Amino acid sequence: MSERYFVTGGAGFVGSNLVDRLLERGAQVVVYDNLSTGFESFLSEAKKSKQFTLVPGDILDQASLKQAMQGCGFVFHLSANADVRFGTQHPRRDLDQNTFGTFNVLEAMRESGIRRIAFSSTGSIYGEAAVIPTPEDAPLPIQTSLYGASKLAGEGLIQAYCAGFDFQAWIFRFVSILGDRYTHGHVFDFYKKLLADPTKLAVLGDGQQRKSYLHVQDCIDAIFCALERSTEPVNIFNLGTNEYCKVNDSLGWICQELGVNPEFEYSGGERGWIGDNPFIFLDTTRIRALGWEPKFNIQQSVLKTLQYLRANQELLVRV
Amino acid sequence: MSERYFVTGGAGFVGSNLVDRLLERGAQVVVYDNLSTGFESFLSEAKKSKQFTLVPGDILDQASLKQAMQGCGFVFHLSANADVRFGTQHPRRDLDQNTFGTFNVLEAMRESGIRRIAFSSTGSIYGEAAVIPTPEDAPLPIQTSLYGASKLAGEGLIQAYCAGFDFQAWIFRFVSILGDRYTHGHVFDFYKKLLADPTKLAVLGDGQQRKSYLHVQDCIDAIFCALERSTEPVNIFNLGTNEYCKVNDSLGWICQELGVNPEFEYSGGERGWIGDNPFIFLDTTRIRALGWEPKFNIQQSVLKTLQYLRANQELLVRV
Numbered sequence: 001m002s003e004r005y006f007v008t009g010g011a012g013f014v015g016s017n018l019v020d021r022l023l024e025r026g027a028q029v030v031v032y033d034n035l036s037t038g039f040e041s042f043l044s045e046a047k048k049s050k051q052f053t054l055v056p057g058d059i060l061d062q063a064s065l066k067q068a069m070q071g072c073g074f075v076f077h078l079s080a081n082a083d084v085r086f087g088t089q090h091p092r093r094d095l096d097q098n099t100f101g102t103f104n105v106l107e108a109m110r111e112s113g114i115r116r117i118a119f120s121s122t123g124s125i126y127g128e129a130a131v132i133p134t135p136e137d138a139p140l141p142i143q144t145s146l147y148g149a150s151k152l153a154g155e156g157l158i159q160a161y162c163a164g165f166d167f168q169a170w171i172f173r174f175v176s177i178l179g180d181r182y183t184h185g186h187v188f189d190f191y192k193k194l195l196a197d198p199t200k201l202a203v204l205g206d207g208q209q210r211k212s213y214l215h216v217q218d219c220i221d222a223i224f225c226a227l228e229r230s231t232e233p234v235n236i237f238n239l240g241t242n243e244y245c246k247v248n249d250s251l252g253w254i255c256q257e258l259g260v261n262p263e264f265e266y267s268g269g270e271r272g273w274i275g276d277n278p279f280i281f282l283d284t285t286r287i288r289a290l291g292w293e294p295k296f297n298i299q300q301s302v303l304k305t306l307q308y309l310r311a312n313q314e315l316l317v318r319v
Numbered sequence: 320m321s322e323r324y325f326v327t328g329g330a331g332f333v334g335s336n337l338v339d340r341l342l343e344r345g346a347q348v349v350v351y352d353n354l355s356t357g358f359e360s361f362l363s364e365a366k367k368s369k370q371f372t373l374v375p376g377d378i379l380d381q382a383s384l385k386q387a388m389q390g391c392g393f394v395f396h397l398s399a400n401a402d403v404r405f406g407t408q409h410p411r412r413d414l415d416q417n418t419f420g421t422f423n424v425l426e427a428m429r430e431s432g433i434r435r436i437a438f439s440s441t442g443s444i445y446g447e448a449a450v451i452p453t454p455e456d457a458p459l460p461i462q463t464s465l466y467g468a469s470k471l472a473g474e475g476l477i478q479a480y481c482a483g484f485d486f487q488a489w490i491f492r493f494v495s496i497l498g499d500r501y502t503h504g505h506v507f508d509f510y511k512k513l514l515a516d517p518t519k520l521a522v523l524g525d526g527q528q529r530k531s532y533l534h535v536q537d538c539i540d541a542i543f544c545a546l547e548r549s550t551e552p553v554n555i556f557n558l559g560t561n562e563y564c565k566v567n568d569s570l571g572w573i574c575q576e577l578g579v580n581p582e583f584e585y586s587g588g589e590r591g592w593i594g595d596n597p598f599i600f601l602d603t604t605r606i607r608a609l610g611w612e613p614k615f616n617i618q619q620s621v622l623k624t625l626q627y628l629r630a631n632q633e634l635l636v637r638v
Contacts, residue, residue, distance in 0.1 A: 088483040139456035143478040153472030159462035164407040
């Protein structure tokens with residue numbers, strides 16, 4: 001890997017882990033991140049490498065984005081508003097950051113003669129899927145969240161650039177990712193609440209929601225596998241494990257690990273929030289056919305994430 | 320129909336025909352149009368009605384849009400950059416007008432307490448469909464044009480507003496529409512060229528492309544039918560006839576009607592331009608199941624369109 005990679009959102013959870021892995025493989029890496037939800041401290045190892053450059057900047061700043069990209073041959077576009085839950089509180093944010101931001105990245109690439117892009121999409125684009133486990137060519141879904149809608153729109157723009165401007169793209173539809181540097185999601189929320197009060201725990205929904213998770217290192221293994229072995233103009237992959245768990249399963253693992261026995265206070269209902277999907281389970285046959293398989297199951301990923309948060313409690317107050 | 324309807328793009332081809340039909344049914348109508356591709360003359364009949372108001376304005380002007388919408392109960396959002404062919408010449412235009420514009424309409428509605436919307440989408444969102452005739456729940460497509468991508472993104476936003484803000488939506492995926500006030504497309508282009516030189520005619524592609532068309536009055540009949548009989552939160556319908564024709568078929572009908580016999584100069588290739596879809600044919604079982612059927616076949620629609628253009632040649636130079 002002698003190439004120079006541009007990583008938007010490279011100071012974030014998935015991004016910073018990807019950056020470390022790219023540097024391990026001998027690549028040059030330019031991270032472009034506005035540090036709004038990412039942390040410069042996640043790049044402390046990366047910064048020791050001469051192959052690494054950090055450019056603070058926002059993908060909505062077209063001039064800065066284009067300038068930072070010069071000399072790179074490949075773009076990992078991971079920068080995003082990555083929280084599906086709060087879209088209705090600020091309807092413009094997902095569209096700006098995930099759709100318009102992706103357009104800006106594509107335009108900067110086009111103007112710079114860079115034509116290869118990997119994109120972090122999401123299983124949320126399937127809405128409440130009619131087919132479970134859900135394959136990449138599932139029936140055209142109805143969007144149930146602004147987040148999913150904004151990411152599907154980002155996918156569509158990338159695909160249109162492949163057709164119109166000879167780009168090549170790898171689009172990854174993630175389940176929820178867990179692991180080191182995890183900074184939002186249910187493990188984070190539950191742990192933070194239990195630290196404050198181990199006797200009771202508020203749970204959104206009825207706890208029966210079935211969800212899927214993948215460890216960040218397995219996620220990055222899958223991305224590298226697809227980049228090496230899938231060579232279509234547009235390459236789309238679901239990324240997840242071959243299982244799902246209930247919110248209550250995960251709660252049980254977390255409480256046991258922490259040695260607490262709280263009273264659960266369910267908000268009730270099949271959905272924890274507007275747009276919450278009660279059953280997320282992706283069909284990963286396509287990426288597995290390339291030879292990839294995950295090293296960690298969901299329980300292991302939840303527990304490793306919890307162990308990371310216990311060792312890095314400063315994240316709980318910084319986020 | 321005693322309601323007050325807001326029609327974006329109401330001075331355009333489909334919009335102005337819809338406005339006339341709404342007024343015939345006794346409705347009040349507010350047209351909001353920037354007159355960039357629409358014509359005020361298309362509203363000359365409508366202007367005779369006391370039920371009609373024209374507000375010149377752009378959907379990207381959020382304040383003006385919201386003000387014009389006050390007092391309306393239903394929005395027909397037809398305003399768009401409606402030409403699929405030239406996306407790569409101005410990559411931002413489709414995104415701005417079709418995606419961001421739709422977001423502005425949705426936000427203006429939300430702030431105004433209006434929750435029902437009909438949207439003119441397109442069969443282009445299916446890309447080069449894997450299933451033909453293509454049903455509404457076709458396998459998730461790969462976008463092949465910026466136009467299709469921008470319209471699918473508009474659909475996604477509307478769907479997310481239905482989930483998040485209790486909107487109700489009717490989304491119509493049109494084939495190419497023909498009929499009175501038609502101002503762009505193959506009949507327009509061929510007629511204009513043949514007027515200039517009836518001895519030869521440049522044709523994009525090999526003439527074997529299979530395309531679908533629907534008469535604008537049939538299109539409006541279908542819209543009214545769906546609004547009356549389909550009551551889901553999100554209602555999606557393909558609109559088209561039960562047939563397709565080849566470009567060469569349509570060329571033959573046009574030349575015969577004009578009494579010309581030009582030499583055809585094919586640019587060659589299966590596709591006429593980047594993103595051209597060589598076979599468009601939508602499955603319209605869903606709208607037919609509601610009792611709608613078209614009155615005109617494709618040949619009749621092509622000939623009626625040609626007759627309109629012959630009687631309104633000033634359009635050929637104004638567009």
